[in-house]
Amino acid sequence: MRPRLVKVRVRGWWLVPLVVAAIAAVPWPGWVIETWYSRTVFPVIQRGVTSLSNLVSVALIDVALVLTAVCLVTIGIRCARAVRSRGWFSALWESTRRIVRVAAVLALLFLLAWGLNYRRVPLELTLGGAPGIPPSPDAVVALAREAARAAGDMREAAQTHAAGFADLAVRLEPAFQLALQRLGQPPLWVAGRPKHSPVLTPFFTAAGVTGMVNPVALESIVHPALLPFERPMVLAHEWAHLAGFADEADASAVAWLACVLGDPGLAYSAHVSVVLESATVLPDGEWPVIRATLDPGVVADIRALATRLTRQQPVVRDTALKVYDGYLKSNRVEDGVRSYSRMLRVLATPGMRRALHQAPGTMNQ
Ligand SMILES: [Zn+2]
Structure with missing residues (x-):
């Protein structure tokens, strides 16, 4: 059967990576990050997020790893089903965009919640x-x-x-x-x-x-x-x-x-x-x-x-x-x-x- 491209919409699959790439590519001056992020915005985030994560003794990173695995397996199952109905090309294209979106959302959360601190003044x-x-x-x-x-x-x-x-x-x-x-x-x-x-x-x-x-x-x-x-x-x-x-x-x-x-x-x-x-x-x-x-x-x-x-x-x-x-x-x-x-x-x-x-x-x- 000849592969055919069936249009399946994956919202934000290119926009989120673009935002991540833009934030990561900007050569933020150290003093900007130090003043406006590390000493101003980040402490507010830390106060709220750690207060919440402290409420449970379970390591939330374990929950996140399990959820990520479930998410990838779900994408894999959807892909296998789509291969049968729409062919390899369309199915793989959809799965790739879904995986790119998951990775980009995680990268965006990382940067905003903590990762920008790598750019502060040493x-x-x-x-x-x-x-x-x-x-x-x-x-x-x-x-x-x-x-x-x-x-x-x-x-x-x-x-x-x-x-x-x-x-x-x-x-x-x-x-x-x-x-x-x-x-x-x-x-x-x-x-x-x-x-x-x-x-x-x-x-x-x-x-x-x-x-x-x-x-x-x-x-x-x-x-x-x-x-x-x-x-x-x-x-x-x-x-x-x-x-x-x-x-x-x-x-x-x-x-x-x-x-x-x-x-x-x-x-x-x-x-x-x-x-x-x-x-x-x-x-x-x-x-x-x-x-x-x-x-x-x-x-x-x-x-x-x-x-x-x-x-x-x-x-x-x-x-x-x-x-x-x-x-x-x-x-x-x-x-x-x-x-x-x-x-x-x-x-x-x-x-x-x-x-x-x-x-x-x-x-x-
Ligand atoms: Zn360390």
């Missing part, structure tokens, strides 16, 4: 750093030594604070708000209820992912099997995303300040994260020196983390990294997944040092 710049210029090797060594010493000092006290995610959220929130205040940022209006995702957790385990923010429902997803000392930094990192810091380094830097300003259990998590981060970027010969000074308890925690990470599947991890790298670059994060290691640069900025050592109302101990 935190490193607002804190007086010089983007593109890495901190001097001496600065990295100083950060690593300071973190190694502080981790050793705090480990014992940190043990008394080991708790579940719900208790952790209560302890973390005041320190998190203080960190935002010291950084001159608007508060996080509604802290995200820590949630686990039964659908995504097996993938997180295989890929070595510790958590994520749901960029549409604005909820905080964390891996349930994180070690107690990892939890504060992971939850604070996801909250920093919720506060509009889309960039990974900025989110980690805000998380670090929040944890360091909190109780020893929170601060220990921050210090160990800096030790781990600096291990890969220290000048030659420095890591063994710092490693030798680490408290045996800190070494035991790092070993436990290495054991937890043996559950990763290299193929899944490497593929996920490549996909995430592409995603970040498409959102104009030029260094892709390498942006995680920029955290040390943000920590070394004069503004971050000032925020850390501000005397009034300090919670540091």
Whole structure:
């Protein structure tokens, strides 16, 4: 039978992608996004959406994934039926337009609800750093030594604070708000209820992912099997995303300040994260020196983390990294997944040092 084109209307299949492409293509100046979106519109969205997503303990990202799968299956079934009645060409053309529309609606929701935060002024710049210029090797060594010493000092006290995610959220929130205040940022209006995702957790385990923010429902997803000392930094990192810091380094830097300003259990998590981060970027010969000074308890925690990470599947991890790298670059994060290691640069900025050592109302101990 000769394929024939039967006209089937799919409303908005070209208009929605066009709107998405237009928003994504505009080279929005950082200050415009910073002033009018990240500090004005986004906090209102975050307040409303996270308040709603916090009402349920279920991870709404799981619901969204199931609904997307149902939607795709429905399109597939309609396509199979249409093939019989109208032929391949017409059926596939209709299905393609439906899939394009679903993808474009999701992309539009992503951009408006959170994604535009990728275009804001980098935190490193607002804190007086010089983007593109890495901190001097001496600065990295100083950060690593300071973190190694502080981790050793705090480990014992940190043990008394080991708790579940719900208790952790209560302890973390005041320190998190203080960190935002010291950084001159608007508060996080509604802290995200820590949630686990039964659908995504097996993938997180295989890929070595510790958590994520749901960029549409604005909820905080964390891996349930994180070690107690990892939890504060992971939850604070996801909250920093919720506060509009889309960039990974900025989110980690805000998380670090929040944890360091909190109780020893929170601060220990921050210090160990800096030790781990600096291990890969220290000048030659420095890591063994710092490693030798680490408290045996800190070494035991790092070993436990290495054991937890043996559950990763290299193929899944490497593929996920490549996909995430592409995603970040498409959102104009030029260094892709390498942006995680920029955290040390943000920590070394004069503004971050000032925020850390501000005397009034300090919670540091
Ligand atoms: Zn992140």
